[in-house]
Amino acid sequence: MVNLxxxxxxxDTTPSDAGVAGSGVLLAFIITAGIALILSSYIVLxxxxxxxxxxxxxxxxxxxxxxxxxxxxxxxxxxxxGLAKMNTMVPYHFxxxxxxxxxxxxxxxxTLLTLVQDYKRDWVLRWLRQFFMFVNLLLNVLxxxxxxxxxxxxxxxxxxxxxxxxxxxxxxxxxxxxTLSVVGTIAVIAITVVLFVLSTWxxxxxxxxWGKAVRAVGLLVLAALAIGxxxxxxxxxxAFGTPSVKLTGPREDSWSFGQLLTVLVxxxxxxxxxxxxxxxxxxxxxxxxxxxxxxxxxELKPMRYDRYSYQPNPIFGSGSKAFRR
Numbered sequence: 001m002v003n004l005x006x007x008x009x010x011x012d013t014t015p016s017d018a019g020v021a022g023s024g025v026l027l028a029f030i031i032t033a034g035i036a037l038i039l040s041s042y043i044v045l046x047x048x049x050x051x052x053x054x055x056x057x058x059x060x061x062x063x064x065x066x067x068x069x070x071x072x073x074x075x076x077x078x079x080x081x082g083l084a085k086m087n088t089m090v091p092y093h094f095x096x097x098x099x100x101x102x103x104x105x106x107x108x109x110x111t112l113l114t115l116v117q118d119y120k121r122d123w124v125l126r127w128l129r130q131f132f133m134f135v136n137l138l139l140n141v142l143x144x145x146x147x148x149x150x151x152x153x154x155x156x157x158x159x160x161x162x163x164x165x166x167x168x169x170x171x172x173x174x175x176x177x178x179t180l181s182v183v184g185t186i187a188v189i190a191i192t193v194v195l196f197v198l199s200t201w202x203x204x205x206x207x208x209x210w211g212k213a214v215r216a217v218g219l220l221v222l223a224a225l226a227i228g229x230x231x232x233x234x235x236x237x238x239a240f241g242t243p244s245v246k247l248t249g250p251r252e253d254s255w256s257f258g259q260l261l262t263v264l265v266x267x268x269x270x271x272x273x274x275x276x277x278x279x280x281x282x283x284x285x286x287x288x289x290x291x292x293x294x295x296x297x298x299e300l301k302p303m304r305y306d307r308y309s310y311q312p313n314p315i316f317g318s319g320s321k322a323f324r325r
Contacts, residue, residue, distance in 0.1 A: 007160075007166050007168040010158050011158050013245070013246045014090045014157070014246070014247060015248055016249040016252050017085075017093050018254070018256070020082065020100075021237050021252050022253075022254075023253050023255060023259055024260055024261070024262040025259065026096075026100070026237055026239055026240065027263055028074070028262040028263050029233075032070060032071045032266060033230065035067055036107045037110055037222075039063060040064060043064065044114055044212070044219055047212050059273050061118070064115065066272060070266075072104055072108040075100065075136060076139060078101065079136075082094055082143070086146075088160055089161055090158060090159065091147070091155060092157060092236070092243055092245045094146060094147065096236060098147055099229045099232050100229075100233060102226075103226055105140060106225040107226060108132070109195060110219055110223065112202070113202070113219055122311055123312060126204070126313075130200065130203065133200065134196075137192065137193070140189075140192045141192065146161055147185050148185045148186065153168070154178070155168055157244055202214070239252045
């Protein structure tokens with residue numbers, strides 16, 4: 001529980017927190033999202049070309065899956081850290097975590113649109129994605145409620161976010177943009193819920209009508225959401241923009257090993273892609289024995305998007321009638 005004395009006596013400054021708003025953390029989220037959206041666009045646009053090369057599509061799909069997995073895990077992780085520190089974390093840092101989570105959500109859903117057929121072919125992969133989507137939704141909505149309460153109750157920016165549920169000092173300068181902040185927060189929460197419902201329905205449908213068109217339009221919407229979240233993070237953060245509170249302590253735009261490590265981790269998917277390329281493309285299939293064939297060599301066969309493969313869940317059956325199309 002947060003100390004009630006702290007909630008009624010707001011300090012003039014707040015400690016910095018490079019662990020959630022440092023340059024390396026922000027760049028890692030933004031760069032990962034950018035690469036994933038570019039790969040999604042490349043794959044979706046390639047689906048409209050009947051004579052598109054197979055090899056680049058294999059590498060790009062595996063690379064996209066790696067970046068998406070990394071992004072959704074980091075998004076859930078940073079939200080968990082924010083909730084664990086809610087008794088000390090101020091609304092400024094809490095809001096940045098929420099925006100990074102929205103960026104992670106947009107990236108993950110764009111990957112889902114792009115690689116939906118890969119997930120349909122394996123019920124384990126499909127329900128694993130569903131689990132991560134559900135956990136991410138719960139955290140996103142919870143964060144949105146905290147931010148909404150902060151705007152409605154005019155919480156002083158230098159107080160911990162947990163003070164919003166207790167008697168606290170109010171921010172006298174928050175009345176000017178209060179209505180816009182409340183409406184915007186409610187809209188973001190509603191969009192998050194709607195996207196989860198639509199993505200769940202899309203993931204478990206046996207067959208999509210106008211599949212290519214839905215992927216293209218959905219990718220544009222999610223790219224716009226990701227760009228909006230990234231711009232908001234850049235403008236609001238002390239690392240790249242102007243923070244809403246006065247920070248004390250180590251600068252959030254300074255680089256340390258922890259900040260550098262979050263960016264260096266982005267190299268790992270490219271190393272994996274290079275290994276896949278050298279294993280599947282660089283080695284002649286006629287010169288290798290059967291036991292040295294790549295495990296995923298069958299993926300070199302052209303993929304047919306007019307024929308769908310769907311593996312039902314053996315535990316819960318084939319799913320409800322709403323998904324049988």
